[in-house]
Amino acid sequence: MATNLVVRNIDPAVTQALKRAAAAHGRSAEAEHREILRAALVRPLRRTFKEVLADMPDVGTDEDFDSRRA
Template sequence: MADLLVRGVDPAVVRALKKRAGDHGRSAAAEHRASLAAMPDVGRDADFARHQDGGASADVFD
């Protein structure tokens, strides 16, 4: 499984995620994974700004 590191997150967002994790009875990391897994599988690269990959993939959620 891959790792994902997100820097520069607003402290209020971090607090909200930690609260949500507690409300759901899981760790912050488990809550983050659940939030990401719940994202809709929609969109194409043309819909989003891409950085540092040269636009190699046609689909965002491959």
């Protein structure tokens, strides 16, 4: 269910920056505000270290990374 959100006492410079960003993205200030909030607060779940390692490309061999080579 959608909820209304009222934000008061916004600095005029912030309001103008919001309007400029909205115009640059071709949307209303209200839509820009929604997108800013969504991007800041609704983030994907963090991946585990194991998942990050599993996604790394398989390049080279162990010998390629041996720092003891002369």
